[in-house]
Amino acid sequence: MKPYPIHFQPDFKHRVWGGRALEEFGYEIPEGHVGEGWMIADHANGTSTVTNGELKGLGLDEVREKLGAEWFGAKGASAGNGRFPLLVKLLDCNDDLSVQVHPGNDYENLAQGELGKTEMWYVLDAKPGAKIIYGLKDGITRSEFEAAVQEDRILDTMMSVEAEKGDSFYIPSGTVHALGSGVLVAEIQQNSDTTYRLYDYNRPGLDGKPRELHIEDSLNVIGFGKAGATFMKTMDAAPNEWLELAASPYFVVEKGVVTAPWNLSTTPESFTLLIACEGSGSLEWADGSLAMKPGDCFLLPATLGGYTLSGSQTVLRSYLP
Known part of the structure; x- marks a missing residue:
């Protein structure tokens, strides 16, 4: 089979904080509060098609x-x-998400087969x-944080x-977040569904x-003073x-703003993931082309080789380091 860019039907998830905004991308979503679209997913709790x-x-x-052994690349396989090592989501935060933290791969209480996040x-x-929490204030110690949790002043x-x-x-x-x-939000993460909630309003x-x-x-997994979260503006790309954006x-x-045909290539080491964020355009390769619109997510096999992004669009590209 010749390699080609794969597009998926997401697995949608009901969340108490979700809404209906994912309909804006042209997807038919279930009734109710839909918070997450698992766009590229290979997990026991959700798989994209x-x-x-x-x-x-x-x-x-x-x-x-x-x-997988052929198409995911030497690192990806x-x-x-x-399982597939990454999970791509779109999140509609119609209400505040819980204050939470995720463990690393080495946490002893991880469920069998589950990764850190x-x-x-x-x-x-x-x-x-709209606000986003991305870590603790400088100098907060474990004892200070425990006291804040107990006294309901965690925020x-x-x-x-x-x-x-x-x-x-x-x-x-x-990172507490x-x-x-x-x-x-578009989210790219390790393929994990482990979340520890600290506060849920x-x-x-x-x-x-x-x-x-x-x-x-x-409390066991928070990186007090050394979690390493970062925040950046990107509209001047x-x-x-x-x-x-993240390594x-x-x-x-990485973020790319496409304004003219852009010739690119996959590498034998890793698959490439593309997320269309804004505008419209196309994805072309030796054997075909696909239209791209906001909300579309594609998995490009490591063996695809050359491809071209065109049109006027903003995309995210992700791959394994």
Whole structure:
């Protein structure tokens, strides 16, 4: 089978903080509060399904079993826990997400087969005044933080910033964080679904009951003073040049503003992921082309070789370091 860019049908997730904004990308989403679209997913809790080409109808897990050793690249075929190593999501934050933290790969209480979770966010849109929490204030110690949790003043310990379209956040494991109401975000992360909640605004979940908190696990994994989260503005990215947003041991993410045909290539080491953020254009390769619109996510096999991005569009590119 000749390699080609794979497009997926997302697996949508109901969340108490979700809304209906993912409909804006042209997807038919379930009724109710939909917070997450798992766009490129190969996890026990959610799998995306191929919508195009010879692999149409297969889940990413089936693609991995069939072609992963060849198409995912030398690094991609052996990374992570045997599944596809990354997870790409679109998040509609119609309400505040819980204040939370994710463990690293070495945390002893991880569920069997589960990875830690380092992630990054790119803000696709933000309502005026929307905020994002991305770490603790400088100098906060574990004992000070524990006291704040017990005294219900946890938010006083956080660094937050008003979010704007084009903002980028790198959130390593061990970072206390929360997306605020009014942001629409693309997320690239390790293939993990482990979240420890510290605070949930005393609200009920979708079942009417308070959602579980994980205080002890959270305190065990928080990187007090050394989590390493970063925040950057990106709207001045130069046309047809990659701007690095995040470089972690698990992924590299770059932003590209396409204004003229841009000839690129995959490498034998890793697959490439593309997320269309804004504008419109096309993705062309030796054997075909695909239209690109906001919300589209593509997996380019490592064996694809040359491809061209054209039109007037903003894209994110991710690959394994």
